[in-house]
Amino acid sequence: MSQASQMLFGSEEPQRAVPVLVPVPADRPYSYAVPVGMAVEPGSIVQVPLGPRQVAGVVWDGETEVINPAKLREITKLFDCPPLQPAMRRFVDWVAAYTLSPPGLVVRMALRAPAAFDPEPMMEGFRFAGVSPERITPARARALELAASMPHWTRSGLAHAAGISAAVVDGLIKHGSFEPVALPPHPAVPLPDTTYGRAELNAEQISVADSLRAATVNADYGVTLLEGVTGSGKTEVYFEAVAAALDAGRQVLILLPEIALTQAFIDRFHTRFGAPPAEWHSDMPPRMREKIWRQAAEGRVRVVAGARSALFLPFRELGLVIVDEEHDPAYKQEERTFYHARDMAVVRASLEKVPVILASATPSVESRVNASQGRYEHLRLQSRYEEAALPDLSLVDLRRHPPARGRFVSPVLLTAIEQTVARGEQALLFLNRRGYSPLTLCRACGYRFHCQQCSTWLVDHRLRGQLSCHHCGHTEKRPESCPECGTMDHLVACGPGVERIAEEMLERFPNSRTVLLSSDLPGGPKRMRRELEAIADGGADIVIGTQLVAKGHHFPLMTLVGAIDADLGLANGDPRAAERTFQLLHQVTGRAGRSGRASRGLIQTWQPEHPVMQAIASGDEERFYERELAERERAGMPPFGRLSAIIVSAATRREAEDYGRALRAAAPDDGGIDVLGPAEAPLAVLRGRHRFRLLCQGSRQESMQVFLRRLFAAAPRPRGSVQVQIDVDPQSFL
DNA sequence: AGCACGCCGACT
DNA sequence: GTCGGCGTGCTC
Numbered sequence: 001m002s003q004a005s006q007m008l009f010g011s012e013e014p015q016r017a018v019p020v021l022v023p024v025p026a027d028r029p030y031s032y033a034v035p036v037g038m039a040v041e042p043g044s045i046v047q048v049p050l051g052p053r054q055v056a057g058v059v060w061d062g063e064t065e066v067i068n069p070a071k072l073r074e075i076t077k078l079f080d081c082p083p084l085q086p087a088m089r090r091f092v093d094w095v096a097a098y099t100l101s102p103p104g105l106v107v108r109m110a111l112r113a114p115a116a117f118d119p120e121p122m123m124e125g126f127r128f129a130g131v132s133p134e135r136i137t138p139a140r141a142r143a144l145e146l147a148a149s150m151p152h153w154t155r156s157g158l159a160h161a162a163g164i165s166a167a168v169v170d171g172l173i174k175h176g177s178f179e180p181v182a183l184p185p186h187p188a189v190p191l192p193d194t195t196y197g198r199a200e201l202n203a204e205q206i207s208v209a210d211s212l213r214a215a216t217v218n219a220d221y222g223v224t225l226l227e228g229v230t231g232s233g234k235t236e237v238y239f240e241a242v243a244a245a246l247d248a249g250r251q252v253l254i255l256l257p258e259i260a261l262t263q264a265f266i267d268r269f270h271t272r273f274g275a276p277p278a279e280w281h282s283d284m285p286p287r288m289r290e291k292i293w294r295q296a297a298e299g300r301v302r303v304v305a306g307a308r309s310a311l312f313l314p315f316r317e318l319g320l321v322i323v324d325e326e327h328d329p330a331y332k333q334e335e336r337t338f339y340h341a342r343d344m345a346v347v348r349a350s351l352e353k354v355p356v357i358l359a360s361a362t363p364s365v366e367s368r369v370n371a372s373q374g375r376y377e378h379l380r381l382q383s384r385y386e387e388a389a390l391p392d393l394s395l396v397d398l399r400r401h402p403p404a405r406g407r408f409v410s411p412v413l414l415t416a417i418e419q420t421v422a423r424g425e426q427a428l429l430f431l432n433r434r435g436y437s438p439l440t441l442c443r444a445c446g447y448r449f450h451c452q453q454c455s456t457w458l459v460d461h462r463l464r465g466q467l468s469c470h471h472c473g474h475t476e477k478r479p480e481s482c483p484e485c486g487t488m489d490h491l492v493a494c495g496p497g498v499e500r501i502a503e504e505m506l507e508r509f510p511n512s513r514t515v516l517l518s519s520d521l522p523g524g525p526k527r528m529r530r531e532l533e534a535i536a537d538g539g540a541d542i543v544i545g546t547q548l549v550a551k552g553h554h555f556p557l558m559t560l561v562g563a564i565d566a567d568l569g570l571a572n573g574d575p576r577a578a579e580r581t582f583q584l585l586h587q588v589t590g591r592a593g594r595s596g597r598a599s600r601g602l603i604q605t606w607q608p609e610h611p612v613m614q615a616i617a618s619g620d621e622e623r624f625y626e627r628e629l630a631e632r633e634r635a636g637m638p639p640f641g642r643l644s645a646i647i648v649s650a651a652t653r654r655e656a657e658d659y660g661r662a663l664r665a666a667a668p669d670d671g672g673i674d675v676l677g678p679a680e681a682p683l684a685v686l687r688g689r690h691r692f693r694l695l696c697q698g699s700r701q702e703s704m705q706v707f708l709r710r711l712f713a714a715a716p717r718p719r720g721s722v723q724v725q726i727d728v729d730p731q732s733f734l
Numbered sequence: 735a736g737c738a739c740g741c742c743g744a745c746t
Numbered sequence: 747g748t749c750g751g752c753g754t755g756c757t758c
Binding site for chain 1: 758
Binding site for chain 1: 735736737
């Protein structure tokens with residue numbers, strides 16, 4: 001309340017003040033005065049003055065202490081918008097506490113649709129007034145006949161439906177045959193119809209679908225791990241749980257890794273439910289974003305399929321959460337607020353008291369452990385859909401069958417490619433390395449091209465004529481001479497990237513159609529989609545791709561998959577390296593054999609005895625998971641929790657160092673914490689340095705969270721932005 | 735996170 | 747003599 005109005009009312013009573021969470025890194029809500037006559041409640045979305053600007057915030061729970069009444073400012077406006085539900089507010093608090101980030105920054109993720117807080121404007125429509133105009137034309141007759149069949153119309157809607165021009169409708173409005181009405185805004189997507197395209201499921205699928213449906217109808221928190229090999233119909237099966245939630249009048253959230261948000265998924269959903277789901281991801285048009293946010297809050301949107309940020313949508317009556325490809329590393333957000341969307345989805349489901357389904361062909365080790373310990377229900381789909389058979393997998397020992405000098409494809413694989421192409425089928429060569437070559441060196445002086453900022457090797461991108469750093473994005477022109485000794489034409493590429501494999505295929509099979517797929521190819525997603533469609537239609541013989549070919553695309557003619565350097569990624573020091581490699585190889589070999597024809601997978605490796613290679617070749621996944629667990633146990637890394645990194649970065653380097661000293665003083669002397677300046681921290685994560693194990697003392701069950709809490713209580717966070725990455729399983733804290 | 739205030743290099 | 751780089755501090 002302003003000074004003037006206080007004098008006007010002459011009141012001695014202090015105004016009512018409420019806590020408001022504003023989207024800044026404050027670790028508690030600020031206090032704002034409630035203007036007389038404004039009815040706010042916890043969850044209300046309000047506009048408040050903050051410094052020089054107006055921001056949207058959320059009225060939070062609890063009482064507020066007004067620290068300095070002179071500073072108290074008034075709420076500017078209460079938005080006409082559904083309040084944030086209690087479960088959602090608890091979720092924000094939970095995520096903030098868990099990630100040790102200020103709640104204000106977490107609530108910001110839930111408010112990322114600025115224009116959505118005001119209601120969408122009503123649309124201008126009209127209805128038939130029962131009066132016919134004096135002059136009737138065929139067009140008018142058609143319009144009037146149609147108009148009477150429905151309660152209301154929009155101008156363009158009627159014109160389109162009647163096959164007449166909008167001018168005819170205008171004329172009828174003018175003559176009073178139609179009277180205007182305000183219509184609710186268009187729905188973002190049509191309502192899904194759960195009876196629309198029921199899939200025909202086999203006996204195994206029906207039994208799994210029944211379990212999922214039962215869990216959904218039960219409408220209480222519970223996690224189900226749905227494990228099904230590629231092509232086993234996982235999606236169709238969990239769609240039955242989606243249908244059950246919709247029939248029960250609840251909303252559904254389907255999380256997908258960003259890359260899997262493809263037209264293919266949308267199409268499958270459309271086929272089952274007669275309408276597409278609402279999409280939610282980072283590069284959506286702002287208008288659509290706002291519409292979906294608003295309609296999710298109002299309950300008008302029933303299903304959202306989205307990337308990890310969809311987790312923060314304000315659903316009104318959430319009934320089911322699905323995390324597809326739950327093992328996918330894209331669920332980890334590693335900037336600003338660090339969180340793992342799969343884990344936070346479990347948390348949200350728990351707070352909303354709804355079931356959650358984690359689906360994958362290759363579950364993460366931690367989910368498998370949760371399942372085996374009985375915290376998750378474990379459902380499996382063992383058989384592949386219809387005639388689709390699993391490919392026949394074998395290892396190619398590169399020591400026994402080495403490629404020719406300066407080449408990277410083994411004679412064994414070359415022969416297989418030749419035979420495949422001769423049969424009119426397709427071969428897929430997978431190599432998870434973009435560019436032409438990961439290292440360029442000078443044969444004259446031994447100089448290695450490296451990034452000035454990161455000291456990592458520069459990757460040769462020959463198609464673009466550039467050397468580029470995959471860590472910081474730095475690029476430079478590919479030089480002719482050595483920058484160290486100046487010698488011309490003595491630069492040599494070491495090791496393969498996909499471009500180099502493509503070159504090798506063009507040389508070896510000049511009459512075959514070779515296609516290169518890589519995320520950095522010119523033309524963007526549109527061109528990529530065209531290429532994928534062309535391949536599916538048989539427009540290529542040999543396809544060479546990075547890990548993007550492992551995800552979700554259906555290539556019916558693909559009967560051979562070759563992994564060029566399957567060991568790549570096993571030796572990079574990542575504690576999850578084996579797991580990641582296993583998942584990637586499993587997925588990419590699953591691309592073959594979906595046509596019912598006999599298919600093969602050949603995996604080139606220098607270490608055929610490695611457990612990952614053995615597991616892939618034998619198909620014995622159980623053994624792999626058991627080994628991986630034992631391995632983590634041996635290394636002192638429990639199956640989940642306490643594994644991984646904590647990266648702390650303060651606003652300035654000096655502050656970071658002061659803070660580091662305080663933290664180390666509070667921590668046991670295992671040196672498990674590293675404190676970095678703001679510029680270094682993200683880079684360090686990327687480079688895979690600074691991965692520390694935090695030794696929690698005591699029992700296995702003692703959580704990292706408890707440890708961190710103690711730590712942070714002992715050394716309060718400095719001002720500025722402190723980022724903490726925690727990579728543990730939140731199950732232990734629910 | 736924004737945004738303003740404030741103190742040292744290359745320019746109309 | 748100024749424009750502007752981003753380091754530092756604040757927002758109820």
